Amino acid sequence: MFGNNEIGTIEPIKEIGKITKKHDILFHSDAVQAIGKVPIDVNELNIDLLSISSHKIYGPKGAGALFIRKGLELQTIAHGGGQEKGFRSSTHNTPGIVGLGKACELGKKRMNKDVSHLTKLRDILIKEIQSIEQTYLNGHPEKRLANNAHFRFVAIEGESLNLMLDDKGIAASTGSACSSKKLQASHVLLAIGLNPEEAHGSLRLTLGRLSTKDDVEYVVNELPDVVQKLRNMSPLWNR
């Protein structure tokens, strides 16, 4: 994974690419989160296969792309009409594909502008929210996606926090979207060494092109009170 969808960490892809090349191992990277936020040169990074998704970069849902290095032969995953060079049969989703192409074109053109906008807002979130007592940043402090801020709050539950923020019109996330129906703690948070309580006390805030400084200030103003309210009810909280 090029950039992690939960905690935003950007992985050392160049170093991994050197190792896979040296040992003649094929290297696939899931760049769904990174594309448009991190410059990606598949040759420089020794990436053999790379996947991206349209709707994560402001394109329409239902299309994605897989970069396949010339000379690689993959097994067919859907037989039939032989579309996608025989690799994945079924009628092309033309509007989705055209939309993905346009989203990439725009994303490349405005990447610097997007990244600087997102970084500015993200860093306000990180600075202000970390100043709430017993609140910590999850993930790498610098090597992280420009749109991602992820926190751990001692003695409260991310789900309760998320509900109370929702009441105030703030959309956040706990765990990963795909697994939040499960009650288990996020495997990513456990893998970076958090215990289940810490993992359950975490919250992800992500930003997009349309996020504004006012949005961020609203969150930063509302959050401390909500955290305090929940901690006042929490048997785990003792000052």
Ligand SMILES: *Cc1c(COP(=O)(O)O)cnc(C)c1O
């Ligand atoms: C969203 C996401 C996917 C899944 O892409 P879809 O097109 O929504 O199925 C895969 N990997 C990462 C890192 C993602 O963020």
